[in-house]
Amino acid sequence: MEVAKDTTILNAAISAGVYIKSACGGDGVCGQCKVILKKGKVAVQPAGRLSPEEKQAGIHLACLSEVHGDLEVEIPPESKLDFEKLTTDAYSAAEEIEPPASIIKEGIFKHSPLATKIYLELPQPNLNDKISDLERLYRQLAKIKVPISQISLSNIKRLGELLRDSDWKVTATLAKKDGVTEIVHLESADTSGKNFGMCFDIGTTTISAQLVDLNSKHTLGAKAAYNKQASFGSDVITRIIYAREKDGLEKLHNAVAEEMNRMIQELIKEHNIDLNDVNCVVCAGNTTMIQLLLEIDPSYIRKEPYVPTANFLPVIRASEVEININPRGLLFCVPGVSSYVGGDVSAGVLSCGLNKAKNLSLLIDIGTNGEIVLGNKDFLVASAASAGPAFEGSGLSCGMRASAGAIEKVKINPKNFSVEYKTIGSARARGICGSGYIDIISEMLRTGLIDKLGRMKSGYNKEFIIVKKEEADSSADIIISEADIENIKRAKAAIYSAASALIRHMGFDFKDLKKIFIAGGFGTSIDIEKAITIGLLPGLNKSRFVFVGNSSLAGARQILLSEEAMEKAEKIAKKITYLELSVEPSYMDEYMAALFFPHTDLNRFPSIRH
Amino acid sequence: MELMFEKWAGAVSVLNIGATKEEGGTRAKTIQIGGEKTLPFLFAEGALPHKPVIAFEIWDVPPQDWPGEKDVLSWAEICAKDYGAELLCLRLQGSHPDFGNKSAADQAKLVVQLLKKVSLPLVILGCGDDTKDNLVLPACCEAARGERCLIGSATQDSYKTLTAAVLADGHNIIAESPIDINIAKQLNILISDMGLALERIAVNPTIGALGYGLEYAYSIMERARLAGLSGDKTLACPFICFVGQEAWRAKEAKEAGIEQGILWEAITATALIQAGADLLVMRHPKAIEKVKKYIGGLFRS
Known part of the structure; x- marks a missing residue:
């Protein structure tokens, strides 16, 4: 690949879609982004994070090494931010499609989706009824008590031809945009049965999504994936700092938008749905995640007195933030409270x-x-x-998200410390998820394998094997270490x-x-x-x-x-x-x-x- | 005017150091510390059954930066006979890889000799190197079995080996925390989880000398004592304070003549006594004399 001179190896890797660990977001502080320079020349900023032996071996910190010519770089496995290892299918199906029964019964709110589709058969104009096409459309909608107040110029431009080509039978997609009903989209024939929406929870570590049939209220499918912004820093603060770097905001935005688009694509493919029938998106996320999605500079969130740019965001077109659904589809963000409560x-x-x-x-x-x-x-x-x-399984030696193959329940025999476990989907064990860690640590406490500080019994060399590799879908034993417990x-x-x-x-x-x-x-x-x-x-x-x-x-x-x-x-x-x-x-x-x-x-x- | 008195739910535990013949040891007497039922010296409010006690610090190897005797056995005898020590604190500094690297067997032998030489109850300290102390201290525990010594120090990073040894040989333990009330408490819980009663723990809260963080140590000790008196058993252990080693590190103690040094040690000790110190490990006999006098004054009424 080609990059501009002075681009850091870390940035080049991100552009290439290669993810390197970088908890500090490229500040040269965390020392996680070690790479081996095989060939070529870089300009290196000094940092105390490398030992003389490491320097001798050609190891560089990717965030402090600027490209000054053709390079060949090897990324050692310990530096790789391996999303794939954690989730072989990066957008694995989320565990629950429908909400747990414990969530108060849905349907307490009146069914009035943010986007509705209405099939209309307009009377053809004649010399006795010669009001304009648009007024004709409004008149028909007024008959079914829909107060219309907005339509875009682009829709008006296509209106004349569309109505005649479709023999005056059209489907209008209506959306409520800040209290006003708008005709978002017009298409020929009756497509009112195909009206879908997406909802997202955009977390710092995990993004979850569901595809919902807006007519039947059914959730058709769900996906979850790690938020790829993690390669710019594992917490919101380092990402906010990164946003201020050159192209930083754009990269952060792209990372989340691409992931969301990928999830939408996967879901519509699985359920055989046309992208044009996905008419709206609702996003809930912490304030920083939402601002990054909308490409709003989040810098002030981090600075006293910690004020976000906006808590209540207007409804926008999804395409304005490069979320690909129906080109005229809308995107809503659930209003937040403050910089750190979104x-x-x-x-x-x-x-x-x-x-x-x-x-x-x-x-x-x-x-x-x-x-x-x-x-x-x-x-x-x-x-x-x-x-x-940690509870999302990230940053731990064998941690993973709660998806198929994650160990979620564990019992340890107090006599011989043998382990019984259960994985999600009863698949072969691939790692441990948050609830698995809770189980393991509580069992280790109960059986005296660790003390109340989390230190392991002597003779265990600071790690305890949960599943041997022979039994697991993993190239190494699935273990828990003292460092994991500390985490x-x-x-x-x-x-x-x-x-x-x-x-x-x-x-x-x-x-x-x-x-x-x-x-x-x-x-x-x-x-x-x-x-x-x-x-x-x-x-x-x-x-x-x-x-x-x-x-x-x-x-x-x-x-x-x-x-x-x-x-x-x-x-x-x-x-x-x-x-x-x-x-x-x-x-x-x-x-x-x-x-x-x-x-x-x-x-x-x-x-x-x- | 009516005086308001606090009613405390808890009391500091009583720690016995040294076992007499009747108790299966060879010490001339048993020293008791702790047992307070109120904050320091509010005699009208609650009982303060035991006076603070001072232990003379002696080393198995001649110290380099403060004067001591070459031979630890005669040093111990001088403390006992010439200065009327009630308690000795033997630091096994010579076990340290950098200070002679003496073996566990040699150190255990030394402890036996010392026990024969003097009949005072004994505090035994390691050299501070965890790996080495975990070899030496269990051997000393065994050598002094039945003598009910106070042995230290257990830290959060290294407490299991020493706790097991102390438990097996009937001693008491010093639990050391870095001026941190949470860690002090956690360490006490960890040690008692291994089966050693809380009544057999003395807390070393880590102190600073006058001018070197004394007030910080004071406030930590006060907080712990308040918690203990309020009924938190895991913080109701008596305090041991290493006054000598801290006071004599101060520039003002080392460089302005011996008299100022003595005062530095004595003032540090008296302040800590007011914070609730139960056992003070000190170095200079003259400083010890002053502090003893001070304690006598406190308990005269």
């Missing part, structure tokens, strides 16, 4: 019904950006906690302490919570008791917990199917108060005390005391 949270609250709860309830969304919402029908307060991607420990501490700090700030106690909704991409379920054992969830009675799966995606789907839900989501976003934990002095104390299994304060976990 539309995914509004959608989550909507789908689990927290905003209608009579009693004090809590929603915990366990993701890279963990979000916590406390409240009931009277108030809603939210906080965010950066937990890292999970930090992630669970971030989430627990954020919930704890928020609840205390509001003058409540965990005991006051009547219901706790657990959201996150954990396959089919999460073992609540085991999550309590490791201290991820508070030590309350199991009956108070409700697992709601990907609540953000569920909310986005509700919005896709109902304008009323969209209005509700807007109300929710306006109602949620954001509490910034980073300025809350007790948060750090809470976090430090939570870096233990289950917690330094055992009184909070009465079921685990011995």
Whole structure:
């Protein structure tokens, strides 16, 4: 491939579609992007991240090496950001197509999809009825009580020929755009039976999507894939920084848009649907993800006083952000609350019904950006906690997303430490997903394989084999290491302490919570008791917990199917108060005390005391 | 005027160091520390049954940057006879690969000799090299079986071997944390999870000398003590503070004449006593004398 002089190897690799690990997003700090220079010359910025031996061996940091001539570069396996290893089919089917039964029954909102198709048979004009084509169309729509107020010039231009060619039988696609109904698209003949939409949850680590039949309300298919922006940094902050680099914003935008387009393509192919019949897209995501999707500079999110460019975004054409559906199709973003509490949270609250709860309830969304919402029908307060991607299976030695072949349930025999496990789809084991890690660590604690710090029993050389490679669909043993456990420990501490700090700030106690909704991409379920054992969830009675799966995606789907839900989501976003934990002095104390299994304060976990 | 008194739910645990003949050891007496039922020296509010105790620090090899005796056995005897020490703290510095690399067997033999030479209860410390200490300290534990010594230090990174040895041979353990109340607590839980009772743990909170973070150590000790008195058993262990090693590292102690050094050590010790220190490991006999006097004053009324 060809690149401009002074392009870094890292950027060149990204342009070539080769993904190199780079947690710091190209700052030369993390030292993950090591590559071997086989041939050619580069200009290297000095960095202390390489040992003299490594330098001798021709190892360079891809982010600090600028191309100054033809190169041959080898990427060692440990530097490869191997999405494929994690998910052999990168867009594997998500575990659940329909929402878990625990999500409050859908259909509570009036069915009024954001895009509707109406078949019209217009009376032909004659000398007695000679109103114009457009007025004729409006008159017909007015008969069925659709107030039309907008149509684009491009549609008007085609109107005369279209009506006559189609023998005055057309299908109009109508969309509600900020309270106004617009004729988005006109086509000949009756295609009203083919009206589809897509909903997306755009997470920092994972993107999930569903294809929905807007007429029947059925979810036809679902996909999930890692967010390829990960090669520009694993968390939102490094991506925001990267966005300021040359072409950075564009690259970040392209990474997410391409992935979304790929998922749409896969789904319409599988279900034999014409792209032109996909008329709208609803996206829920954290504020940074949405701004990157819309190619809005996210820089100010990161800077005090942490203000996003927009929380409430107008409806736009999907094509404006290079999302390929019907060329005139629309894209909606679920409104967000603040820089670190985005539309995914509004959608989550909507789908689990927290905003209608009579009693004090809590929603915990366990993701890279963990979000916590406390409240009931009277108030809603939210906080965010950066937990890292561990529970989504990223950044761990054998981690993977919750898809086929992921170990999700584990039992360890306390006598001989033999392991029994169950994988998603009962496929051969390929790795471990978030719920699997929760199970494994809780079992290791129970059997004494690790202590409450997460240190392994002597004789295990800091790793424990879950599945031998001979038994697995993997070239190496599937293991858990002490570093993995440390990673999970930090992630669970971030989430627990954020919930704890928020609840205390509001003058409540965990005991006051009547219901706790657990959201996150954990396959089919999460073992609540085991999550309590490791201290991820508070030590309350199991009956108070409700697992709601990907609540953000569920909310986005509700919005896709109902304008009323969209209005509700807007109300929710306006109602949620954001509490910034980073300025809350007790948060750090809470976090430090939570870096233990289950917690330094055992009184909070009465079921685990011995 | 009515005085308001706090009612505490908990109390600091009592740690016994040294076993007498009746208890299966050979020590002349047993030293008890801890047992406080209130914050330092609020005698009207609760019981403070045991005075803070000072241990004389002695080394198996002659220290390089502070004066000590060449022969540890005679050093111990001087402390006992000339200075009236109640307790000795033997640091096995010579085990360190950089300070002589003495073997576990040699060090165990030394402990036996020392126990024969003096009848004072004993604190035994490793050299700070985890790998080596994990060889030497278990051997010393075994050699001193039944003497109920206080042995250290267990840290978050290395506590299992020492805990197992202490448990097997009936000693007590020092749990060391880096001026961090969470780690102090976690380490106590980890040690007690292995079966060693919390009552057999002395916490080394890590301290700084006057001018070198003393107030930080003070606040950590105070927080831990408040938690312990409030009923948190995992933080209700007595404190051991290594005053001598910290005070004599201070530039002001080393460079302005011996008198200032002595005062530096004594002031550091008295401040920590006010923070709740139960056992102070000190170096200079004159500093020790001053602090003993101070303790006597506190308990006179």
